[in-house]
Amino acid sequence: MKLILASTSPYRRTILEKLCIPFSCAAPNIDETPLKSETADELVQRLAAEKAQSIAKSHKGLIIGSDQVAFAKGTILGKPGNKTKAIEQLKMLSTETVTFYTGLSLLDSDTGRQQTMVETFDVTFKQLSVAQINRYLDLETPYDCAGSFKSEGLGIALFSSLQGRDPNSLIGLPLIALIELLTSFDIDAFDYMQPA
Template sequence: MHQSPSLQRPLVLGSTSRYRRELLERLNLPFDVAAPHVDENPLPGEAPRALALRLALAKAHAVARQHPEAVVIGSDQVADLAGEPLGKPGQHDRAVQQLRQMRGQTVVFQTALAVVCAATGFEQVDLAPVEVKFRDLSDEEIERYLRAEQPYDCAGSAKSEGLGIALLDAIHSDDPTALIGLPLIRTCRMLRAAGLVLP
């Protein structure tokens, strides 16, 4: 039995990412935001895909413990360059290093999504990989881009929704918002499976 929208469980986004918050706002559902407080360091030898899936689920569970009646979304993204995880650069020098590594390469942005509800025992996790082909960037292009956009809080040092699109040759994905950090097609599918009514 589906609940009417006014009676449905609360929805909580387990993320401090403003990008994910802005994406979730597109669905026109009321939601709260909670910081998941999860250690995001990879385990020894952990593949980027496994890391993203583990962290998305860990974030959802961490927030679900605080909000057991809510449907909780957890998500994580790891840039995967030939099996090596690239995290958020945090600062200019690391961003330069990342973009130099990625020039001319295809990078897979492993975007993982988890939806859990402690009260009902609901749990689903999925991966929305996005293949991104970087142009063969010059050092000058890298420097100009980083000074203009300062994407130091983005995995892989580039914002495709902004000026970062100019660094790319191609994007291949079946869930177009996955690269920004939250695959909305999968999010809608999982929220409906968890019992929420979407507009």
């Protein structure tokens, strides 16, 4: 099995490495602009599928596409990109419950078969002061992360509770769902695992 992750995200790469299955990474080339009136669920499904399809044009194998957004107070939150936007996001998220939508798509480039699904994960934030927000952002600079935090790092100090079936989905790649997709393609992940 040749497994390809349609992402250059170091976070997704690190998560996938947990399975001890050899894989390569390739950068998808797609427009990630949301469509008019597209829901968070629809957006991540579409982008995950398109990322996998983009890689299938030049690579052969099983291709994993994934995309994530945060949704709170009726707003889709992407990556802040800079400290000013991260401060705005975290001030808005203080005491709120945020739903993270992670789209996951598996595409067999040989057969064209593709399955796409969405995993959700809820995060409830503590009440955060401006000083706490600034200190956190100075320490971790999570400007390339949806919602302006890294749950696998210091971001855990921002939360009062987490709820979801797979904490990996919060970081950007739901492994439980990926193993389920592989199984639906008649692939047993254990057959490809190698010693770390």
